[in-house]
Amino acid sequence: MASRSAIINVMARAAEKAARGLIRDFGEVEHLQVSRKGPADFVSTADTKAEQILRAELQKARPDFGFLLEEGGGFTGKDAGTRWIVDPLDGTTNFLHGLPFWSISIALEKEGEIVAGIVYEPVRDEMFWAEKGAGAWNNHQRLRVSGRRKLDESVIATGLPFKGRGNHADYLPQLQAVMAETAGVRRFGSAALDLAYVAAGRFDGYWESHVQPWDVAAGLLMVTEAGGFASEIGGGRNPYAGESVLAANSHLHLLLGKVLRDASAKSKPKAEG
Structure with missing residues (x-):
């Protein structure tokens, strides 16, 4: 102790x-x-x-x-x-x-x-x-992050866009893709607690866009000190200063990140040429 x-x-x-x-x-x-x-x-x-x-x-x-x-x-x-x-x-x-x-x-x-x-x-x-x-x-x-290694056994937390905040069109394909691959998605409404719960192994992972430093600064440290990994959704290594957060254990972080990035890529209109 x-x-x-x-x-x-x-x-x-x-x-x-x-x-x-x-x-x-x-x-x-x-x-x-x-x-x-x-x-x-x-x-x-x-x-x-x-x-x-x-x-x-x-x-x-x-x-x-x-x-x-x-x-x-x-x-x-x-x-x-x-x-x-x-x-x-x-x-x-x-x-x-x-x-x-x-x-x-x-x-x-x-x-x-x-x-x-x-x-x-x-x-x-x-x-x-x-x-x-x-x-x-x-x-x-x-605290230790979850030890799960399969998305279909994992419960993932997120933050949903709402009126006047967030890009709904970008988010919906991500949500659809994660729903199809996991045991469940939860939206509890406090980013700080979502990250603390990832550190505690209660959630297996978490992602959200359009976050502010005061939402995530303390929670991101908890995840990494509990053996997890945190980044921006696109792979950038400074989610605290960026606009998006992806946090999980090191194995699920890779899997969940690929699902999110693939969903975003598929949803973008192809350039005419």
Whole structure:
């Protein structure tokens, strides 16, 4: 059993403090669903409050670090090469609808590399954490990616495009191809948790396009520290800075990547000549 480092403890304590308010607000969402105004404004306020708590706690512990915040943007600290990457509520739509699958994600970036991260799921009190070279953990349990080697035995997570976001025409052929090759596709609605679940072996793989750094920074480190492999769908090695993510164990990563790339290639119109 690994003991958490000082930096992981800083992140975990900040997440747990922000989570208390989110859990309280989540309990109110059900009552707001039936109101004329609806819960959207309420949830936006909950999101902002959580980010303010996270920023204050992290800044108090490490005042020289910069930030990249989903809601508050980015700024450089005195230590110009180090910053926190924070998503105070990943899975906002789930939260809005009273669905208990959402998380807090915090990553620490040094000189362009993610070196530590946590993904906290308050509803189940699961604290996923990873530090470069120290493995990936859920509370005190070591995480390992799934050992499955066949797509037809695998359950794959994804993120679906929705109104105003994502390229539906590009995504649908990918989904159709993966559905035809696997034991199931799941869309749970929190990229950070999807990646944490890949690290834990609960999902065998995950892919999504049009992701942001705060969605995936912590989760990508978890996957690699749990023995998995992560890349862009097209094969690029920097999914954190790219626009797409493909994560799985090394064997399924190759198989799933080929299915996705073949589907995309077949869906593109052939040039006339």
